[in-house]
Amino acid sequence: MTAGLGIVFALLCLLGVVMGFRDAPNSVALPVRFRALTPRLALVMAALLNGIGVVLGMGLITLSVSFFTPHVMSGVVGHITVATAVLVAVAWGLLLWWRRIPGSTAHALLAALAGAHLAAHLELGHELEPVVMDRVGWEVAVGLLLSPLLAWGLARVLTPPLVRLGTTGSTVNVQHRARIALAVSGGATAVGHGVQGGQRLGLLWAICLMGAGVPPGAPAASWVFGLSAAVFALAMAVGTLGGAWRIAWTLTERLVALDPLRAAVAAAVPAGLLFVGSLVLHLPLSSTHTLTAGIVGAGQTQTYASVRWPQVLRVVAWWLLTPLACLGAALLLGLALLLLV
Template sequence: MTPGLAVVALLLCALAAMTGFRDAPNAVALPVRFRALTPRLALVMTALINAVGALLGIGLITLSVHYFTSPAVRGDVGPLAVGVTAVVAVLWGLLLWWRRLPGSTTHAVLSALAGAHLAVQLSLHDDLAGSILESVRVEVVLSLLLSPVIAWGLARLLTGPVVQVATTGTTVNVQRRARIALAVSAGAMAMGHGLQAGQRVGVLWAAVLLGSGAALSPDALTAEFVVVSVLFALAIALGTLGGAWRIAWTLTERLVRLDPLRASVAAVVPAGLLFVGSLVLHLPLSSTHTATAAIVGAGQTQTYASVRWPTVLRVGGWWLLTPVVCAALGLLGTLALLPLA
């Protein structure tokens, strides 16, 4: 491995750790809030399942890595663009964590990568319009935009029937059912997030290897790719152990106040969507956006005003700001460092 590739691998490990750290609350916030799991057990379980899911996700992308790889981002500029993307996504994730805001690492990565790709096109004086239209995947954009709407709609639609069915019996039994559903959803959410995170980081690393001339196919996986993939999975697991409780507090206290049954619905819906996105549609989805939208949707079904709309609007404003800022930083950072390549 060349020094340049080693640096990119370390940056992607940092991105993987940040992904696990920031997205851990999506799986553990609700189960811990309603005492379905203890904080330590929830984080350890989520970290282990995240690592397994990441390895599976990285294995899946070897079948379709050319789908994401642009011929323009080859040679020395490929690792540079990916490295800038990782740095931008990590810094943006730290900023949102400091401000206690749930945000999408997926949106940050794709936006920064688009900005870096545009910088490469500008430096090569290629046909920008044709290149960008060829690289932009409409289905990817639609999946990222529509998945929160779908999560919100499913949570609102399913909460009523679930509450009616699950409230039969004593209060103790109702609480027990809700806690079981929350505990199971934490594991499912962790697996779905691991699949998505593994595919996200793995495809960046695979694109770097392809750009540097390495052979990558299901029949020709290099030892280098396998070893680095394990490092990515470990980084995701270690990041998950951090917990990011600042964001978890926002999801459970500042955004919406839920009862255990509605919380279980809000936890199951995004987990199911992540599985569909990874294994059926093969599209990137944001676990944070789907989880947050499902929590808001479930909260709106309560008879009292439980949704804190000022906080919801504030979170939505930062969501809209993410692609703009990350794309601009990816563009400027790549243009500044391109002379090195």
């Protein structure tokens, strides 16, 4: 049991590194593109704020987790389920990075959890818990459909008045205000992304601790959980320093041609939505989906055709493929691992 917990913990740390690496452009791409921050300063800032966000996110949840029941996630089966989901999410995230596609690691992880749970049901006859499948389906739908539409709509509505307000004064002052807004929005996005990442990592780790028989309210559990928060924060910070500039290039150059003021609005929208998703709606909103939709929405307010729709549709196609591919991959991998064990 201890060995299983150690393996799951190491995989969760790996997931934290990949989440930081893959999603670093969400907070640094636009500020660096418009010279609000230097690349090195932007990455250091994002790494620090991501780490702080992870600690805050894990502090917002408790060990009284009802997402999965202890029956579903207990013992070796629970460890295999979580490990399978993490491996699939990591592999999918790296594939999208190689393809220069801004995608959601969170929704890949959720779909993989559903696939691994389905594998346990098919291989071992475990009861298929509706709370797992329904919750995953709802949250993936919100992340894939509602949150990008909301971010796109907010960017479309807010960009024209904010641009009019921001263009008062000299050109130097306009550029200065836009860069300040980009730097602040990038920092807020980094914190929000860290909060969301901390909630995901903390939730999975708390479930594994409960499945291993650790009492939720025990002092030892609180100590282990607190120490784990520091390790996960460090893992995500280290991953963030990698930068993933391949995806940053897609966000800043291949989707839409933006000016600094519109870029500032596009960066502010996901920052606000991430905090609303974490603190109010308790939903795993994707910083990647909301930022990409915000960039497209802000770009559509320009007088010339700035949106490169073939590239946008290519990104959306990968978004739609993510839950299906990750669920199927986790189902096959879960069946294989459970058969071996």
